[in-house]
Amino acid sequence: MKKLYAFFVLAFAANHFVSAQTVLYTNNLDNANSITLDAPSSFNNWVINNVYQGGLNFVSGTMIPNVPSQPTSISNPNQNYLHPVSPLALNTSFQPILNANYLAGGGFSNMKAVMNTSVDASNYTNVTFSFWRVGGLNGMKVIYSTNGGQTWTDAGLSFQGSPSSWTQESITIPALNGQSNIRFGFELIEMELADPAPNAYHSIDELKITATPVPTGEITTSVTISGAAICSGQSITVNYQVTNGSINTGNVFNLELSNELGSFASPIVIGNLTSSAMSGSVTGVIPSGVSGSGFRLRVSSTNVAITGNDNGSNFTITPSPDAPTITMIGSTGQLQVNTNATSYQWFFFGNPVPNSQNQPTIMPNANGGYTVVASNGVCETTSSIFVVNYVNLDNSALRTIEIFPNPFQEAIHVNYFEQEVREIAVFDLLGNLVFHSDKPLTFMSLEFLQQGVYSIHLIGATTQQIKVIKR
Numbered sequence: 001m002k003k004l005y006a007f008f009v010l011a012f013a014a015n016h017f018v019s020a021q022t023v024l025y026t027n028n029l030d031n032a033n034s035i036t037l038d039a040p041s042s043f044n045n046w047v048i049n050n051v052y053q054g055g056l057n058f059v060s061g062t063m064i065p066n067v068p069s070q071p072t073s074i075s076n077p078n079q080n081y082l083h084p085v086s087p088l089a090l091n092t093s094f095q096p097i098l099n100a101n102y103l104a105g106g107g108f109s110n111m112k113a114v115m116n117t118s119v120d121a122s123n124y125t126n127v128t129f130s131f132w133r134v135g136g137l138n139g140m141k142v143i144y145s146t147n148g149g150q151t152w153t154d155a156g157l158s159f160q161g162s163p164s165s166w167t168q169e170s171i172t173i174p175a176l177n178g179q180s181n182i183r184f185g186f187e188l189i190e191m192e193l194a195d196p197a198p199n200a201y202h203s204i205d206e207l208k209i210t211a212t213p214v215p216t217g218e219i220t221t222s223v224t225i226s227g228a229a230i231c232s233g234q235s236i237t238v239n240y241q242v243t244n245g246s247i248n249t250g251n252v253f254n255l256e257l258s259n260e261l262g263s264f265a266s267p268i269v270i271g272n273l274t275s276s277a278m279s280g281s282v283t284g285v286i287p288s289g290v291s292g293s294g295f296r297l298r299v300s301s302t303n304v305a306i307t308g309n310d311n312g313s314n315f316t317i318t319p320s321p322d323a324p325t326i327t328m329i330g331s332t333g334q335l336q337v338n339t340n341a342t343s344y345q346w347f348f349f350g351n352p353v354p355n356s357q358n359q360p361t362i363m364p365n366a367n368g369g370y371t372v373v374a375s376n377g378v379c380e381t382t383s384s385i386f387v388v389n390y391v392n393l394d395n396s397a398l399r400t401i402e403i404f405p406n407p408f409q410e411a412i413h414v415n416y417f418e419q420e421v422r423e424i425a426v427f428d429l430l431g432n433l434v435f436h437s438d439k440p441l442t443f444m445s446l447e448f449l450q451q452g453v454y455s456i457h458l459i460g461a462t463t464q465q466i467k468v469i470k471r
Contacts, residue, residue, distance in 0.1 A: 021126065021210035025119045028206050029080040035185075036116040036149075040087065043106035044190055046113045047085045051098040052078065054200075057089050064089065064101045067200045068134055070166050074206050081205040082113055084188055100135065100201040107190035114185025115207070118148050122180040124211035129155075129184045130170035131207050135200030137162045139193035142171060145183045152185065162196035166205075184209065217245015219308030221299050229316035231379030232288045236270075240299040240308065242278040251276050251303040255284040260292025262314060267298075291319045320379040324372040326386040329361070335386060336361040341374035364388045369469070387453075389466045403456065407469035410447040412456075416440060419464075425457040446470065 027034050029048055037046035054064035070077035083100035090096050121127050129142065140159030143152040155171055176182055186204060223238045230236060238255055252274050256267035271284020282299055295317050296310040324339035337344065337360060346356035349368055356362050364370060369385040387406055402415040414424075426435035426446070434449060440458075449470045458464045 021128065021212050022124065023208065023210050024121060024124070025115075025209035026207070027115070028075050029082055030076060032080060034116065035082065035113055037113050038111040041107040041109035041111060041190060043086060043088075043103040044109075044111065044188060045085045045087060045090070046082070046111060046188065047098070048080050048082050049098060050079050050081070054099050054101070055095060055097050057097055064097045064099065065198060065200050067099050067203050068165050070132070070205065074132055074166065081203050082186070083201065083203045100203045102188075102193055102201060104139075104193040104195050105191065109188075109190050111188045111190075112143065112152070112185050113188070114143070114145070114149060114152070115183040116149070117183070119182045119209050120180045121176060121182055121211050122178055123214050123216070125177040125214055126172055126212040127176035127179070127182065128170050128172045128210050129207070130168060130210070132166050132168050132205045133163070134166045134203045135162055135164075135196055136202035137194040137196035139189045139191075140202055141187040141189065143185050143187050144173060144176065145185075146176065146179045146181055148181045149183050159202070162199040164199050178214075182209070214304070215245050216304060217306050218243050219299050219301060219306050221297060221308055221311050223297055223311050225315050229318040229378060230286055231318050231320045232286050232290060233320045233381065234286050234379070235283055236286060236297070237281050237283045238297050238299055238311070239281045240279065242301070242306070245306060246304060247276045247278060247301055248303045249276050250274075251301050253280075253282050254300050254302070255282040256298050256300055257284075257286070257290075258296045258310065260290070260294050262294045262296045262310070264296075264298065264310070286317060288320070291317050318376075318378045320381045321374040321376050323381045324374045324383040326370060326372060326383055328386070332363075334361045334363050335370055335388070337372045337383070339372065339374045341376060341381075343377070344372050344374040347371045347373060364391055367391045367467070384471065385469055387467050387469050401458065401464065403466055403468065407471045408446070409471050410445065412444045412446060412468065414440070414442050414444070416442075419458070420460040421458045423459045425459065427455045427457065429453055
């Protein structure tokens with residue numbers, strides 16, 4: 001009857017090796033340092049070497065069988081392989097036995113032999129671990145880690161059976177799909193080791209991790225640019241279409257602008273759209289400070305991450321003039337414009353003001369909103385609306401009350417001069433009271449209002465109404 005020594009083999013329930021996959025990791029164990037081996041127990045060691053010859057252990061009288069030669073389908077065959085060795089076989093006074101063997105039932109340790117580098121499978125599915133093995137009977141497990149070896153999980157398949165020649169085994173673990181920090185290993189369970197005689201003892205070689213790339217899909221884009229160029233500060237809409245992939249809930253489509261040479265090495269995100277629709281459009285704004293003739297656009301997604309194709313042709317970006325600003329000359333009531341453009345036009349409620357082309361000042365003849373449109377011959381920029389509410393008031397009214405800024409964003413300041421005001425009321429265009437004070441405030445915080453036009457009533461001996469715009 002065979003004595004206590006035996007060598008281990010991985011034998012999983014028939015799992016067919018998954019073909020047509022991408023190789024993420026391979027290790028033929030020629031570099032022994034690529035596997036971390038637990039410290040030996042008193043009865044068994046992990047070893048990586050190239051000794052295949054067995055022999056008689058004179059201490060126990062056990063004949064340790066040779067490990068079979070490896071087939072040519074293993075890369076660099078008959079070199080290093082992973083296996084246990086018993087110290088009793090290693091430290092005999094005669095020729096030590098250095099090939100695969102172990103002391104069955106001799107200890108109580110669970111010793112690991114594991115990868116010490118991680119594999120990134122974050123963009124892969126069908127993650128499969130394969131290896132070659134021969135001999136053995138039981139007492140071995142495949143283990144895996146998804147956190148770089150901090151903790152290990154049993155793959156769920158124990159080592160049973162004792163193949164007489166080298167056999168490739170594989171296991172596919174769904175829990176590893178999309179994981180970025182994968183490691184595999186083997187665990188020697190001393191209490192479960194059994195003699196596989198007359199076959200060789202547990203031996204392992206040529207570890208491999210393969211996986212199927214997750215289809216990332218493709219995003220095509222199309223955009224229509226009218227005229228010779230597009231202007232900085234201008235809105236632009238790009239249509240996208242996702243094919244050969246999927247988009248998950250919570251995805252964001254980003255509209256990206258290249259540099260002036262068409263490179264997306266550092267794209268500028270100029271707009272985005274939260275959507276999982278496979279087709280649609282994303283609107284963005286061309287940023288100021290960029291110009292050139294080699295720009296391109298593309299749409300990329302975040303979930304699933306897909307880098308889109310660009311629009312396929314270059315387009316030109318021309319700088320727009322700086323936005324003009326309008327102020328009032330307090331002593332005269334005239335409006336004046338500040339602009340660096342050589343060509344500009346005044347407008348009243350969107351209609352050109354007669355005889356105002358390139359005029360730095362105008363005298364308004366009606367209450368309402370005034371703007372200035374500046375042009376450089378290709379691009380135009382429009383000022384903010386300036387609301388006039390003092391036409392047909394005498395100069396004393398201009399001198400006795402001042403509300404600024406107008407338009408405003410958060411708050412309004414009021415100068416009353418000699419004007420007597422007892423209370424203030426603010427109404428929206430529908431006549432709804434939205435703010436009231438029973439005393440003459442010099443500062444009103446109105447940031448809670450929606451954008452639009454409002455009427456401020458200054459109530460005293462008489463009531464003055466002043467229209468303001470919230471931007």
